[in-house]
Amino acid sequence: MTKSDITIIAGDFGGVWHEGRRDDIQLALLEDLPFTMAFVDGNHENFDALAKYPVSEWNGGKVQFIRPHVIHLMRGQVFTLEGHTFFTMGGASSHDIEDGILDMDDPNFRGKHIHLLLENQRHFRIRGRSWWPEELPCAEEYAEARRNLDAHGWTVDHIITHSPPTSFAAILNRPKDELTDFLEELRQRASYRRWLFGHCHGDRMLDEKHQLVYRQIVRLI
Structure with missing residues (x-):
């Protein structure tokens, strides 16, 4: 090649x-x-x-x-x-977000993150870190x-x-x-x-x- x-x-x-x-x-x-x-x-x-x-x-x-x-x-x-x-x-569309999408600007982010990990709910993403809304095309x-x-x-x-x-x-x-x-x-x-x-x-x-x-x-x- x-x-x-x-x-x-x-x-x-x-x-x-x-x-x-x-x-x-x-x-x-x-x-x-x-x-x-x-x-x-x-x-x-x-x-x-x-x-x-x-x-x-x-x-x-x-x-x-x-x-x-x-x-x-x-x-x-x-x-x-x-x-x-x-x-x-x-x-x-992401299919591995059943447990939610977390936002780091949320004042409760750390608590929610720890809760998901402790509950072994691993199908979540973090906005701007591992998930972006641009995953789907826009109208233009x-x-x-x-x-x-x-x-x-x-x-x-x-x-x-x-x-x-x-x-x-x-x-x-x-x-x-x-x-x-x-x-x-x-x-x-x-x-x-x-x-x-x-x-x-x-x-x-x-x-x-x-x-x-x-x-x-x-x-x-």
Whole structure:
């Protein structure tokens, strides 16, 4: 492989998290790999840290260059890679927050935190530390996705997302939300060859066009 080869992560990249030297070391290792690494964002990203990177244009869509060959493919974009078109839409609803989301500005934060740990209620997140509301797209990101799809006649070769559409979320025991509903509209309306998504921690071919990926690497081109 060479830097002209592109590997795409279907969300939960996590390489931009701590900010500073700890990220720099890991990102340097990724930059040294013998290929270009691109990713759509998942729900487990530090969106505050990610937002600090400038937005650029690359192969027809908006990106953030984390490193020259580590690239965030932003939401609602259409990219042309080696003559194939790719629609990308990051984001998903966190499913490991049944015990709540804590806010460090809450004067009772410490007590609530200790209580959850003592009660062995570990499915909680902390706002701005391990959970961000930006895990789901905003109205403008949906609008931009629709504009870009309109410009391509809702026809692309490949779709890469983190969340599944609602019909597959139901099969995989994940709840529906506004993003899965948007993706379900995309599934029913768009013309495409393959759709790969992550989020559900498994490797599974759902039908001839839709594939859940986790550890598996799938060659598309």
